[in-house]
Amino acid sequence: LWAVDKTKTNMGARLLKNWICQPLKDINQILARQNSISEFVEKTDVRKSFIECLQKVYDIQRLSTRMSNGSASPRDFLSLKDSLFVLPELVEIASNLEYNPLQPISDYLSEIQDYTALIDKTLAENPPIVIKDGGIIKEGVNGELDYFRDLLSGGENWLKEFEESEKERTGIKNLKVGYNKVFGYFIEISNSNLGLVPPEYIRKQTLTNGERFITDELKKHEDDVLSARFKSSELEYKIFVDFREYSKEFVSKIREIAECIAKADVFSSLAEVAVENSYCRPEIDESDDFIVKNGRHAVLEKILPLGEYVANDLELKCNSTSETQFMILTGPNMAGKSTYMRQNALIALLAQIGSWVPADYVKLGIIDKIFTRVGASDDLTLGQSTFMVEMIETSYILNSATERSFILLDEIGRGTSTYDGVAIAWSVAEYIATKIKARCIFATHYHELNVMTKTYPQIKNYRITISEENGEIEFLRKIVQGGASKSYGIQVAKMAGLPSSVIKRSQDLMTKMQRDYSKDLATRKKNVDSDELVVPQLNLFN
Numbered sequence: 001l002w003a004v005d006k007t008k009t010n011m012g013a014r015l016l017k018n019w020i021c022q023p024l025k026d027i028n029q030i031l032a033r034q035n036s037i038s039e040f041v042e043k044t045d046v047r048k049s050f051i052e053c054l055q056k057v058y059d060i061q062r063l064s065t066r067m068s069n070g071s072a073s074p075r076d077f078l079s080l081k082d083s084l085f086v087l088p089e090l091v092e093i094a095s096n097l098e099y100n101p102l103q104p105i106s107d108y109l110s111e112i113q114d115y116t117a118l119i120d121k122t123l124a125e126n127p128p129i130v131i132k133d134g135g136i137i138k139e140g141v142n143g144e145l146d147y148f149r150d151l152l153s154g155g156e157n158w159l160k161e162f163e164e165s166e167k168e169r170t171g172i173k174n175l176k177v178g179y180n181k182v183f184g185y186f187i188e189i190s191n192s193n194l195g196l197v198p199p200e201y202i203r204k205q206t207l208t209n210g211e212r213f214i215t216d217e218l219k220k221h222e223d224d225v226l227s228a229r230f231k232s233s234e235l236e237y238k239i240f241v242d243f244r245e246y247s248k249e250f251v252s253k254i255r256e257i258a259e260c261i262a263k264a265d266v267f268s269s270l271a272e273v274a275v276e277n278s279y280c281r282p283e284i285d286e287s288d289d290f291i292v293k294n295g296r297h298a299v300l301e302k303i304l305p306l307g308e309y310v311a312n313d314l315e316l317k318c319n320s321t322s323e324t325q326f327m328i329l330t331g332p333n334m335a336g337k338s339t340y341m342r343q344n345a346l347i348a349l350l351a352q353i354g355s356w357v358p359a360d361y362v363k364l365g366i367i368d369k370i371f372t373r374v375g376a377s378d379d380l381t382l383g384q385s386t387f388m389v390e391m392i393e394t395s396y397i398l399n400s401a402t403e404r405s406f407i408l409l410d411e412i413g414r415g416t417s418t419y420d421g422v423a424i425a426w427s428v429a430e431y432i433a434t435k436i437k438a439r440c441i442f443a444t445h446y447h448e449l450n451v452m453t454k455t456y457p458q459i460k461n462y463r464i465t466i467s468e469e470n471g472e473i474e475f476l477r478k479i480v481q482g483g484a485s486k487s488y489g490i491q492v493a494k495m496a497g498l499p500s501s502v503i504k505r506s507q508d509l510m511t512k513m514q515r516d517y518s519k520d521l522a523t524r525k526k527n528v529d530s531d532e533l534v535v536p537q538l539n540l541f542n
Contacts, residue, residue, distance in 0.1 A: 003299045004355065006272045008054035011061045011258055012265025019266065023352035025366055030284050033267070033354025036099045038281060040271030041356070043096065047275075050093045050268050054261070056086045061258035068251045072244060074127035074136045077119050080254070084116040087257065094264065101264040105257055112257070115250050122243055137236050145239065148232035151224065158221060159185075172196050177218070185222045186212040274356035277301070282351040282362035288318035288325075290348065290406065290439050293361035297343040298350065301358065310336075310477040311359075314344050316439040318403065324460040326433040328450065329443040330484035331464030333492045336477045337443040338374055340464070341408045344441065345370050348406055367406045367439075371397040374410040387415030391424075398431060407432060407440040414445070422446045433459050450483035 001020060007013045024030050040047045058079040066072040067080075091109060094102040105112075127136040139146055163177040166187065176188045183205055189197055190210040201213040273279065277298075294311035301309040317323035329337050347357045351364045373393050384392070394412060401407055412428050413421030425446050432440050433456050442449075452459050461483035467474040473491045490506045 003302050004270065004273050004350065006269040007265045008051060008269070009057050009261065009265050010059040011057075011262035012054075012269060014061075015262040016266045016269065019353040020349065023349055024354065025352070025368060027284055027286065027366060030352060030354045032099070034281060034284075034356075036097075036101060036263075036267040037271045037274065037354065037356060039097045039099055040268045041274055044275075046093055046096050047268050047271055050090065050264065051272065053086050053090050053093065054265055054268070057083045057090075057261060060084075060254055061262065064251050064254045064258060067244070067247055067254070070244060070248075072247070073129075074123050074131065074240065075129070077123055077244075077247070078125070078127070081116055081119040081123075084112055084119075084257075087112060087116075090261070090264075101267060102260050105260055108253055112250070112253060115247075122239075131240060132233055132237055134233050134236050137239050142235065142239055145232060145235050148228040148235065151228040152232065162218065162221075170196055170198055183212065184214075185218050186214060187218065188212050270355045277358060279356035279358050280360055280362060282347075282357050282359075282364055284351060284364055284366065287363075287365035288403070288439070289363050289365045290314060290316040290344070290367075291361070291363040292344060292347060292359050295343055295347055295357075295359040295362070297339055298346050298358045300339065300343075312340055312343075312477075312479040314441075314479075316441075318437055318439060318458075323458070325437065325439060325458040326429065326456070326460070327441045328429070328452065328459060328461050328483065329441055329463070329479075330445065330447060330450070330461070330487075332466060332473065332475070332484075332488035333445075334495075335464040335466060335475050337464060338410055340479060341372075341374060341410060341441050341443060345372060345406070345408055366404065368402055368404040369400070370406045370408070371401055372408045372410075373397060373412065374408060385415070390415055394428060398428065398436070401432070401436050401438050403437045405436070405438040407436075407438050409440065410443045411445060412442070422448050425449060426452065429459070430456070445487045447483060447485060447487075 001017060005013060005016055007016055024033075040050075060080055060083050063072065063076050063080050066076055087105065088109065091102050091105055094100050095106075122138060122141055124136055124138050128134070137145060139149070159177050159179075163175065166177070167173060167175050172189055172193045174190055174193065177185070178188060179185050186204055187201065188207075188210060189212075194211060197211075197213065200215060202215065203211060204214045205212040292312075292314040295314060296309055296311050314327075315324055316327065318325045329340070331337055343358075347359060347362060348364060348367055348370060350357045351362060352367065373390065390412070394409070397407060397409075409428070413423075413425040415421075416424070425442075425444055426449060429440075429442050429449060429452060432438055432442075433452075450461050453461055460481065462479055462481055463484040465476040465478045465480055466488065467476055468488075468491075473488055490503060490510065493506065494503050
């Protein structure tokens with residue numbers, strides 16, 4: 001996914017993942033996506049400007065869900081506002097496209113702009129996380145709320161004025177007016193000035209060095225301030241809840257905006273990937289063809305140094321027995337058979353989500369399913385061996401595939417004896433080629449299968465080329481027609497670092513087996529009819 005994902009929004013990333021998990025089979029839908037991507041490819045300035053704007057868009061798809069269920073916070077609405085502020089610019093850029101993914105938004109853009117302005121007018125720029133902490137509604141939204149706020153903000157000035165007037169009235173120069181959470185507002189007078197305390201002062205608290213008092217005027221102010229703080233908090237919360245409820249009217253439109261932006265994000269992302277990596281636009285039709293010229297692996301070519309990945313062709317056709325419907329692919333371990341298979345599966349998958357693909361040319365007849373049996377592992381939880389897992393998966397493929405499927409099988413039958421393995425591999429290949437008649441790449445080390453081409457013209461042999469010199473091999477990784485004659489397993493084992501004594505012993509045994517096999521085969525040909533000839537399994541240790 002990462003190799004083709006250059007989306008800028010979370011919405012686009014999720015949509016691209018969904019497309020990859022659910023490729024299309026409808027040609028018209030595929031072509032519609034291709035057209036949108038092609039425009040972004042061709043119009044570089046539009047693509048670059050659009051991608052730059054997308055970076056300012058938040059996940060309004062998720063925000064719309066919280067709006068719908070009434071759990072959106074003030075910060076959610078500010079993120080929505082920032083995203084909607086960019087919307088007119090996105091719509092303007094997209095208007096340069098014939099296949100405009102944002103066209104539906106144009107019908108109600110002005111209404112959304114008015115709603116965006118309302119968010120900006122209503123909500124403060126840096127609201128607290130906890131709604132009831134206050135500070136979420138801007139000044140000027142509600143007159144009563146502004147009154148309470150003025151009362152609260154003017155409280156400090158009132159206290160200073162009250163303190164000065166009391167000093168002057170009582171003649172107590174060190175009189176102080178203060179506040180704490182336990183006792184509220186108070187007037188503090190030292191012990192030396194207690195004789196000057198007016199009779200209307202009410203004792204509130206005794207200290208070591210003095211006394212604290214309250215007056216009716218100060219108590220009234222305290223009640224007013226506390227009431228204003230409570231009423232302000234309650235009123236502000238109500239204003240926000242009403243605003244949140246009103247915003248539900250816009251949920252359906254915001255969801256449609258999110259869907260349109262997500263699609264446009266995916267289109268521009270796939271276009272950017274296509275341009276950066278020299279992808280081509282595949283031809284999609286109802287034929288049985290799968291033709292690839294200089295195809296590449298979308299992931300590996302990003303990992304390997306530039307120019308190191310070897311491109312390969314593929315040509316599968318089901319409409320003629322003279323064409324290749326079924327490819328038997330042979331070659332050494334590590335030569336690239338599995339990579340080649342995965343590469344073509346990825347090309348088919350990308351083509352059917354509407355994307356451009358890593359190749360110079362691709363023609364693809366619609367595929368209904370891609371089946372793969374690549375790699376090997378057991379299932380300890382079910383008590384199934386590696387071979388059992390392999391057979392279960394192969395059974396599922398044979399029972400589920402259709403003539404429109406694309407099947408990739410890697411080394412079927414390797415988990416059992418040579419005789420059993422060859423027999424199973426042969427019969428599976430035969431069933432796919434003659435009964436299912438699906439396009440298939442069948443990688444194997446059983447070179448005995450190469451003779452199937454004599455019986456079934458729709459089956460063709462291909463191999464991965466290598467260069468061998470002085471017992472050393474170099475993987476050229478190019479696919480050519482014709483079967484391989486050996487697998488070079490000992491050379492690969494040597495490359496892996498097996499002890500030289502093990503390698504030498506392997507070479508000696510291989511030479512002996514080949515010599516004994518040739519002698520035994522020659523003897524049997526003299527004594528029995530060729531139709532009755534059975535080749536024995538080699539005896540290694542006599």
